[in-house]
Amino acid sequence: xxxxxxxxxxxxxxxxxxxxxxxxxxxxxxxxxxxxxxxxxxxxxxxxxxxxxxxxxxxxxxxxxxxxxxxxxxxxxxxxxxxxxxxxxxxxxxxxxxxxxxxxxxxxxxxxxxxxxxxxxxxxx
Numbered sequence: 001x002x003x004x005x006x007x008x009x010x011x012x013x014x015x016x017x018x019x020x021x022x023x024x025x026x027x028x029x030x031x032x033x034x035x036x037x038x039x040x041x042x043x044x045x046x047x048x049x050x051x052x053x054x055x056x057x058x059x060x061x062x063x064x065x066x067x068x069x070x071x072x073x074x075x076x077x078x079x080x081x082x083x084x085x086x087x088x089x090x091x092x093x094x095x096x097x098x099x100x101x102x103x104x105x106x107x108x109x110x111x112x113x114x115x116x117x118x119x120x121x122x123x124x125x
Contacts, residue, residue: 012097026080026081027079027080027083028064028077028078028079028080029077029078030075030076030077030078031045031046031049031076034049034083037083037094037098038086038087038092038094038095038098039092039093039094039095040090040095044090045086045090048085048086048089049078049082052082052085052086052089057081057085061079062078062079062082063076063077063078063079063082064076064077064079065077087099087102088102
C-alpha cells in the first residue's frame with residue numbers, strides 16, 4: 001500500500017488532517033487512525049466497525065491486513081466505505097465535522113458535477 005500525500009479531511013480547528021494511503025481506488029485507515037480522526041475510544045470504534053460488518057458492509061472486501069515494520073502481527077486497514085460508515089455513526093464533535101465535510105463533498109459533486117480539494121490544488125501549484 002503506497003502512502004499518498006493527499007489530505008481528504010481537515011478538522012475545523014486544524015488539529016487533525018487526514019492523510020490517506022490509496023490502493024484499489026479507495027483509501028484505507030487503521031483503527032488507531034479512526035480513533036484519532038473521530039476522537040473516540042478504541043472500544044467505541046471497534047463496536048461500530050463490528051456492527052458495520054454485521055449489518056452493512058462485507059468484511060472481506062473492506063478489511064485488509066498488512067505487515068508493518070516493528071509490528072509483531074499484521075495491522076488491520078479499513079476501506080473508505082468503513083470510514084464513512086463509522087463517521088455517520090460516531091457521536092463526537094469530530095464526527096459532526098466529518099459528516100459536514102462528507103455532505104459538502106457529496107453535495108458539490110451532485111450539484112456541480114465535481115468536488116474540489118483546494119489543499120491539493122495549492123500543493124500542486
